[in-house]
Every structure is written in C-alpha cells, then in structure tokens.
Amino acid sequence: MMRRWIVGGLAMCWLAAAVAEGPQPPAENSATPAKQAAQQTKAASTTMVTRGELKFQQNCSRCHNAPEELSPRISGTVVMHMRVRASLSEADAKAILQYLAP
Amino acid sequence: MVTGSIAFLHGTTRGQTSYLPAFMPLAVVPIKHRLLFETRGVFVEIITPRAGQSYKTQLGRNLNYLQLDYLANPHMTIIAGKFLTPFGTYNERLSPLWIGNFQDVPMIAGQGLNGSAGVGGEIKGSLFSNKTVAADYAAFYGANVHSTQFSSTHASGGRISFYFPASGFEVGASYDHMFRGTHQNIVGTHVWWEPHNVPLKYRSEYTHATNAQGYWFEVGYRLARSTAGENTWLGRVQPLFRMQQTFRMHPDGTDGLPGVNTQRVDFGLDYNLPHDARIITSYSRQFASTGNGNIWKTELVYRFAFPAWPGRAK
Numbered sequence: 001m002m003r004r005w006i007v008g009g010l011a012m013c014w015l016a017a018a019v020a021e022g023p024q025p026p027a028e029n030s031a032t033p034a035k036q037a038a039q040q041t042k043a044a045s046t047t048m049v050t051r052g053e054l055k056f057q058q059n060c061s062r063c064h065n066a067p068e069e070l071s072p073r074i075s076g077t078v079v080m081h082m083r084v085r086a087s088l089s090e091a092d093a094k095a096i097l098q099y100l101a102p
Numbered sequence: 103m104v105t106g107s108i109a110f111l112h113g114t115t116r117g118q119t120s121y122l123p124a125f126m127p128l129a130v131v132p133i134k135h136r137l138l139f140e141t142r143g144v145f146v147e148i149i150t151p152r153a154g155q156s157y158k159t160q161l162g163r164n165l166n167y168l169q170l171d172y173l174a175n176p177h178m179t180i181i182a183g184k185f186l187t188p189f190g191t192y193n194e195r196l197s198p199l200w201i202g203n204f205q206d207v208p209m210i211a212g213q214g215l216n217g218s219a220g221v222g223g224e225i226k227g228s229l230f231s232n233k234t235v236a237a238d239y240a241a242f243y244g245a246n247v248h249s250t251q252f253s254s255t256h257a258s259g260g261r262i263s264f265y266f267p268a269s270g271f272e273v274g275a276s277y278d279h280m281f282r283g284t285h286q287n288i289v290g291t292h293v294w295w296e297p298h299n300v301p302l303k304y305r306s307e308y309t310h311a312t313n314a315q316g317y318w319f320e321v322g323y324r325l326a327r328s329t330a331g332e333n334t335w336l337g338r339v340q341p342l343f344r345m346q347q348t349f350r351m352h353p354d355g356t357d358g359l360p361g362v363n364t365q366r367v368d369f370g371l372d373y374n375l376p377h378d379a380r381i382i383t384s385y386s387r388q389f390a391s392t393g394n395g396n397i398w399k400t401e402l403v404y405r406f407a408f409p410a411w412p413g414r415a416k
Contacts, residue, residue: 058267086238087227
C-alpha cells in the first residue's frame with residue numbers, strides 16, 4: 001500500500017514538472033548521428049572560442065589593444081605572425097585563431 | 103598582409119623642438135603552413151625649426167627586421183635573417199609605434215640589444231602552456247656584419263619567461279654575451295603584472311653590465327573600471343607613470359646610454375581613439391650632473407592592417 005502511494009506521488013511530481021516546463025526538446029538518443037555530430041562540433045567550437053578569448057587576453061592584450069576590425073582574410077596570417085612574435089604554442093595559436101575568426 | 107602604423111610625433115627636449123612624421127610598415131607573407139616571411143622598417147622625417155631660417159629636415163630609415171620563420175614543431179620556431187634581439191621585453195613587444203605607451207624608449211632599454219637587431223639565427227617558442235603557468239624561451243646567435251641596413255654585433259644570448267595566468271604575473275631573465283670588444287656579459291630581468299580585476303598594467307626591466315646598469319618601471323591605469331567600459335570617452339583615457347634610472351660604472355661611448363648617472367620621471371596621458379588610433383602624450387623631468395631638463399612629447403598614431411592582394415578568406 002505504502003509503495004503504491006510512493007510510486008503514485010513520484011508520478012504526480014514528474015507529471016507536474018513536465019507540465020510546468022512545457023514541451024521538452026527531443027532526447028539526445030532520438031537525434032540522428034549527423035545531428036549529434038553537429039551538436040558536438042558546435043560545443044567544441046564554443047569551447048575553443050572561449051579558450052581562444054582567454055588566450056587572446058593572456059597573450060595579446062597584455063601588450064596592445066585588440067583590433068577593432070580584422071578582415072577574416074588576414075586573421076590566419078595575423079595569428080601566424082603573433083605565434084612567432086609572442087612565442088605562442090601551436091595549440092594556443094589555434095585557439096586564438098578560432099576566437100578571431102570563428 | 104601589410105600592416106603597420108603611421109604617426110606624427112612632436113617633441114621638445116630642453117627647449118629644442120622637432121617634428122617627426124613617421125611610417126612603420128610591416129609585411130608578412132605566409133608560405134605554405136610552416137614558413138613565414140616578415141619584415142618591418144621605419145621611415146622618419148626629422149623636421150627641426152631653426153631661428154630665423156627655414157626648417158632643417160633629415161630623412162631617417164631603418165630596416166628593423168627581415169626574417170624567414172620556420173615553424174618546426176608546436177614548440178619551436180627557427181628564424182634566419184635579421185631579427186629583433188630577444189633581450190628583455192621592450193624591443194620585441196613595445197617597440198612598434200602604436201604599442202608603446204610612451205614615445206621615448208627607456209634609457210636602459212638599449213643595453214643587451216646589440217643595436218636592437220642581430221643578423222644570424224634564432225630559435226624561440228613555447229616550452230609549455232597550461233592553466234597554471236606558461237613558459238617561453240628564445241636563444242640567438244648574431245654574426246659580426248658591417249652593412250648599412252644589416253649591421254650586427256657578434257653576440258649570443260637568450261631569454262626565458264614564466265607567465266602565471268591566474269595572477270597575471272610574469273617574470274623572466276635575459277642574457278647576452280658579446281664576443282668582441284670588452285666581451286661583456288649582460289644580464290637582465292623583467293617583471294610584468296596585469297591583474298585581471300583591475301585595468302592596471304605594470305611593466306619593469308632591470309639590466310646589468312660591466313659598464314652600466316639601470317632599470318625602468320611603468321604603471322598604466324585605464325579608466326575603464328569606474329566607467330561603463332573601455333569604449334566610453336572616459337574609459338579610453340589611460341594615465342601613466344614611468345620611473346627610470348641609469349648608473350654609469352665605466353665610460354663607454356658605444357652603448358648609447360647616458361654618460362653620467364641619470365634619473366628621469368615620466369608622466370603620461372594616453373587616449374585610445376576609436377578605429378585603432380591613439381594619442382600619446384607625456385611630460386618628463388630628467389636629472390643628471392650634466393644638467394636637468396624638461397621633455398615634452400606628443401604623438402598621434404594610427405595602426406592599419408589589410409590584405410596585400412585580393413583573395414578569399416581561409
């Protein structure tokens with residue numbers, strides 16, 4: 001008897017929470033492999049930009065102001081140049097490039 | 103890519119005024135993924151008014167560096183050509199016109215640079231970089247070369263730096279050995295501190311050699327914290343203070359340092375305009391046994407960067 005009350009109470013709570021939150025996004029398992037890969041790539045890219053911003057502040061902003069405008073055509077060359085000037089590691093240079101030209 | 107800066111400089115040193123339009127172009131050409139060619143020069147027209155006569159003009163030009171970089175591995179770049187001497191921080195980091203917070207180079211900054219550049223080879227890169235500490239290194243060998251734009255002193259040395267990201271603190275040491283002349287060993291150390299929660303920048307260097315020693319430290323505070331941010335009119339203002347001293351142990355007319363003990367205080371006020379332009383102003387008072395004096399400096403500098411030829415974004 002007690003077990004039924006507990007199970008029923010939990011079911012009511014779950015139902016109330018589901019109604020309160022509204023429609024839920026599809027579960028990850030229901031996504032296609034292509035969608036999952038896209039989501040993972042986007043998440044990795046976001047992480048890289050965040051890390052790139054941090055690396056930009058730690059390495060570039062210490063000496064000079066951030067450029068207000070930077071053509072995406074030269075961002076790769078700028079980072080290559082700064083990799084040599086500021087003795088950046090390859091990983092840090094890639095992160096900064098991702099930040100400058102996401 | 104073609105980048106660099108164009109500036110108009112004005113200075114009055116002990117009553118002597120000069121105007122200096124300057125152009126500092128920098129060309130960077132990537133060759134595949136591992137090779138990079140880069141060169142920087144400076145052209146300066148020195149205009150000096152003369153009492154009762156026309157202006158005296160003199161064109162100065164200097165090739166700062168011309169080098170080929172080979173990105174050998176994630177932690178090492180091999181450089182050949184004319185390169186900026188990796189001693190201390192000023193020469194490599196703050197010497198571009200649009201970066202330095204003061205128009206004048208610190209008095210002691212020339213020591214250990216062998217004339218600011220060497221002709222030969224250099225290796226540099228990142229030793230390691232993690233959340234706690236980032237370490238980088240540089241080592242060079244310069245040959246004895248006599249040429250108008252490629253002069254170099256026979257010397258060797260290097261630098262190592264440690265940066266602690268959590269505190270924004272950096273400390274490093276430099277070494278330079280000259281194979282000719284007095285065979286001097288020059289040692290230096292630098293400390294930078296830029297806390298994350300305050301727009302404060304502290305930079306300093308100390309250099310010691312047989313003939314002279316000295317230091318400089320610079321403190322800058324961007325008025326961005328107390329305002330709505332760096333892009334407000336007040337947030338673009340940056341008051342600065344710099345203190346420097348040089349001590350002469352032995353006379354040496356070749357090192358470019360003051361011939362007697364000299365002290366100088368610099369008060370600066372920079373304004374960071376929109377579109378990568380800056381106004382750099384300062385007043386300095388210099389004290390020396392040969393005489394004291396006032397130095398006034400004003401500079402308007404604009405930094406540019408654009409692709410060298412039409413192409414597509416990579």
